[in-house]
Amino acid sequence: MQEGFLKEQSVLEGDLNSDTSHKSSVDYLMNWFRGHSIFVLAYGTGCGAIEMPPTFTSRYDAERLGIRGSATPRQADVIIVSGYCSYKTLRRIIRTYEQMSNPKYILALGSCTINGGMYWDSYNTIKKLEDYIPVDMYVNGCMPRPESILEGFIELQKEIKNGKASSWEKYEKNYEFYRKNQERVLGNIVKPAYEADWYLYDGGV
Numbered sequence: 001m002q003e004g005f006l007k008e009q010s011v012l013e014g015d016l017n018s019d020t021s022h023k024s025s026v027d028y029l030m031n032w033f034r035g036h037s038i039f040v041l042a043y044g045t046g047c048g049a050i051e052m053p054p055t056f057t058s059r060y061d062a063e064r065l066g067i068r069g070s071a072t073p074r075q076a077d078v079i080i081v082s083g084y085c086s087y088k089t090l091r092r093i094i095r096t097y098e099q100m101s102n103p104k105y106i107l108a109l110g111s112c113t114i115n116g117g118m119y120w121d122s123y124n125t126i127k128k129l130e131d132y133i134p135v136d137m138y139v140n141g142c143m144p145r146p147e148s149i150l151e152g153f154i155e156l157q158k159e160i161k162n163g164k165a166s167s168w169e170k171y172e173k174n175y176e177f178y179r180k181n182q183e184r185v186l187g188n189i190v191k192p193a194y195e196a197d198w199y200l201y202d203g204g205v
Contacts, residue, residue: 036066046083134167
């Protein structure tokens, strides 16, 4: 049997007599629980957000895989960057990502997050999301269908359960690199301007 509790039990019992049995068993369990308890931030960042409702509702039912929505970044594990990112959007993605607790993961949809997609020559759209925040899993398509998004989540779950999904550590270790790239397009103040109401906003990034 390749999945399920019998496999988990055999792994846990396999190293009971080793010096590292306690640590490895606990780590394995924690990663298994994390992989089957994924809270996705309800935040549509691009045109791919239109694929989220069918993915999480009855027809495709992502919750049967242990994937469900979360209303706030404090309780979320995953943020989905669902398409192109303008500079304004990037500010809010960075702000939201940094508010999330570790461990946290990023799922990026479509070619827009890889090379800018159809907006590759736009003056106010980033071309490569990986330069600004670390991405754990890319899902191809423009935009990806719910089946593709679920497949991306399943691959992300495998990475989490194997202890290989650690982009938040990459972000912390290479923060100067990411911060430099962020400031290059957003200026010295990366966080959004919250002191003004939207209808008074001057239109700048």
